[in-house]
Amino acid sequence: MLAATIFSIPPAKIYLRMMKIERLFLYKVYRHSKKIFFIFLFFTVATIFCNLAGFEMTPFYVWGMYSAKEKAVAEYTVYKITGDGNIIDYSSGYFPANRFFLTSPLDYYADVSGIGSDPLQNFLRQKLKNNYFIIAPFEDRILNCANNIDEFPKWYKVYLQKTTGKKINNIKVDVLNVHYTNNNSIVVDSTYNLINEE
Amino acid sequence: MKNNASEDIFDQREIDFLCRIVFSFILIDLIFAAFSNTLIHQLQVPVLKYPYVDPTYLLMHILKIPQAVSSNLLVAWFWDVSLFLTCIGVILFPAKKWLIVFFIFFYFVYYIIFNSYGTHHTHSLVAFLITPFVFLFSKKSFSFAWQGLRYFLLFAYSAAFLWKFFRFSWLHVHQGILILKRNLTAYLFYNPGTFLSKIYWWVLDHPLLIEVIFFGGFVMEGLFLIGFFTRKCDKVLFVLSLLLPVGFWFLSDAVFYEMLVLSLTLLPSETIKKFSGHRPNTSLYASWN
Numbered sequence: 415m416l417a418a419t420i421f422s423i424p425p426a427k428i429y430l431r432m433m434k435i436e437r438l439f440l441y442k443v444y445r446h447s448k449k450i451f452f453i454f455l456f457f458t459v460a461t462i463f464c465n466l467a468g469f470e471m472t473p474f475y476v477w478g479m480y481s482a483k484e485k486a487v488a489e490y491t492v493y494k495i496t497g498d499g500n501i502i503d504y505s506s507g508y509f510p511a512n513r514f515f516l517t518s519p520l521d522y523y524a525d526v527s528g529i530g531s532d533p534l535q536n537f538l539r540q541k542l543k544n545n546y547f548i549i550a551p552f553e554d555r556i557l558n559c560a561n562n563i564d565e566f567p568k569w570y571k572v573y574l575q576k577t578t579g580k581k582i583n584n585i586k587v588d589v590l591n592v593h594y595t596n597n598n599s600i601v602v603d604s605t606y607n608l609i610n611e612e
Numbered sequence: 613m614k615n616n617a618s619e620d621i622f623d624q625r626e627i628d629f630l631c632r633i634v635f636s637f638i639l640i641d642l643i644f645a646a647f648s649n650t651l652i653h654q655l656q657v658p659v660l661k662y663p664y665v666d667p668t669y670l671l672m673h674i675l676k677i678p679q680a681v682s683s684n685l686l687v688a689w690f691w692d693v694s695l696f697l698t699c700i701g702v703i704l705f706p707a708k709k710w711l712i713v714f715f716i717f718f719y720f721v722y723y724i725i726f727n728s729y730g731t732h733h734t735h736s737l738v739a740f741l742i743t744p745f746v747f748l749f750s751k752k753s754f755s756f757a758w759q760g761l762r763y764f765l766l767f768a769y770s771a772a773f774l775w776k777f778f779r780f781s782w783l784h785v786h787q788g789i790l791i792l793k794r795n796l797t798a799y800l801f802y803n804p805g806t807f808l809s810k811i812y813w814w815v816l817d818h819p820l821l822i823e824v825i826f827f828g829g830f831v832m833e834g835l836f837l838i839g840f841f842t843r844k845c846d847k848v849l850f851v852l853s854l855l856l857p858v859g860f861w862f863l864s865d866a867v868f869y870e871m872l873v874l875s876l877t878l879l880p881s882e883t884i885k886k887f888s889g890h891r892p893n894t895s896l897y898a899s900w901n
Contacts, residue, residue, distance in 0.1 A: 439763065443756050450753055454760055465771055472668035475738060477768045479833070480864060481775035484790030490797040505798040506806075509648035510867040514730055517798075519660050522731035526660070534664070541665050552674045556663050565659045572656045577649050592801060594793065598813040600801045 489591040489603055493520060497574060497582040512577060523566045524589060524608055532557040567611040585611050622881065624707070627754050629888035630876065631706035631747045635715075637873045638740050639699045651695075652681060652722060653688035658729035669728060678725045694718050702744075709748055716744050739870045762877035766839040766849075769856065773833035788826030788863060789819050795864045822863070829859045839878075850878040 435441050440458070444451040457474070464474040495502045495516075504516045526532060535557050539546050549556065571585045587609035592600045622630070645651050661678070663669035672678055681687050698715035705711060723741050727733045742764060746757035776782045796812060803809050815821050832852045838845050853875040857868040876884075 439759060443760075446756060447753060450749070450756060454756075457760075461767065470666055470733070472666055473738075473742065475735060475768070476775075477735065477771040478775045479772035479860070480791055481772065481779050481781050483779060483781045483784045484787055484794065486786065486790060490793060492798045492801045503802040505802050509644055510865075511645060511648035511650040511726075514732070514734070515648075515650055515655070518730050518732045519658070522660055522662060534662070538665060549670060549674070552670075555676060555679075556661075556670055556673045558660055562659045562661075569656060569659045573649070573658075576654060576656055590801075592797065594797075594816075598816065599804065600797065 489593050491524075492590045492592050492600075493517070493608075494586075494588040494590055494605070495574070496586040496588075497578065497580070498584055502574065502578065508577065515573065516577065519566070520570065520587065520608075523563070523570075526558060526563050527566075527608065530560060530563065532559075532563075534558075567609045570609060571611045583612070585609060621755055622751075622758070622884070624751055626885055626888045627747070627751060628706040630758075630884060631712075632703050633876065634743050634747070634873055635699055635702045635706075638719075638744075639696075639703065641740065641870060642696060642699060650726065651688075651692045652725055653685060653692050655682060655688075655725070655729060657683050657685070660731055661728045662731035662733075663728055664733055666733065669724060669733075672721075672724045673728070677721060678728050681721055682725050682729065691718060691721065695722060702747075706747070712744050712747050716741075719744070736866075736868055736870050739873045743873055758877060761874060763840070765853065765871075765874040765877055766836045768871070768874075769833045769836035769853070770840070773830060773837070776830050776833070782827065782830045786819065786823070788822040789816070791826070791864050792816070792822060795866070799865065825859060825863060829856060829863070832856055832859075846878045846880065850875055853878060 440451065440454060443454055460471075460474045464471055465476050468476060470476045493504065495504055504513060508516065535553070538549065542549070567585075570587070571582060574585055575582050586607065588605050589608050590602050591604045592602050595601055642651075646654070649655075661673065663673045681691050694714070695718045698711055698718060701708070701711045702715055719741060723737050726737060743761060746754065746761050749757040781787050792812070792815075800809055800812060804813075815825075832855065835845070835852060836849060839849050854872065857871055860866045860868050
């Protein structure tokens, strides 16, 4: 059905249709209301501009959807989250949004805890270059300070208690570096402790 | 951006019907959020933020709005309750535009908080942020807004196709397998023996199949470009828009079910009229043409 529909619209016909301005959606909007036309036009132009620049500015989204080339890596990271000695499997049994909040901030903490400062600062400096002075006075509002980073394990413990619905006295998060074997299994190569919160 | 099908003219009853469908979808998602412990008051005063380089996020954080709402339990509760009440209010009274305005305001802040403190700017909630805007348009302009939303959906998937095309990731060897491994290693590590894991292990043994799934998804995204020229394929695109989130879930454990609300724009207006319990208003069609 799809093939039949596609081939029923030869390229020349599509081109001819393109030439008919009165069939353009934006033209119809223009005829209906100039105010709405300019709203739509602004949204369209801003979205196309942001996509061409590869720069997202809500609500002008860049829809990459796994378009970046994936790098082949030797090892993958898995967290071993332990609450009072019991392993918490964060990969299943929770709603997707819950899993997102159990792992994504942890990934960011793993990145920032090693360096003790927010890597976003350097990234913003690179992106904004000479314009960085515009946001420099607001660094404390947009960047994570050392105090935020130090408080994370405590927050994670509280959020984990909320998620599991159980009182947890001690949490431990270990980072496991793993690799796939040829016989359908995953083997741990190395491990290090990320969080140990009493 | 053309359209050769007859234009959709919706009457107030049909607009209300669509509004109720959309906000019911959003309400279900908010209930999921409550079970997911991701409502603002459930985030337990998060500490790590990530505005990234998005000026909208930066401005919101400079104004200290996400901090102010999420760091005070009372305000956070107020925000969550307001989200639910305005959403339910719109379902009950879809014609009350001020309720929709309030909902958008509360949801926008929730959206910024969710992505900032989730430390990743996910696009899954975008559909719920954008769609309510079309119900703010007048009855006469609604059809244009609804079509505009259709183009928004077409653009999202078409752009995903074009990004993959011009980045050559569609030619990248093992792209599908690498996406799968990056996102599902933890699941396979902790649950190696489940039915789903067995499927994953099986497809990992047949890597070509994963690449076919990835490439199939890439082609499906590309087909959305057709929608810019004709509405004849909308039924096919509607089915594809249902299949793509399933593919994203399987391959990358990314749940994009929120995008399904935009799929409604691909349904023929006759279907919407039929389900809203209304027969096509021929006089309106006549006046339109």
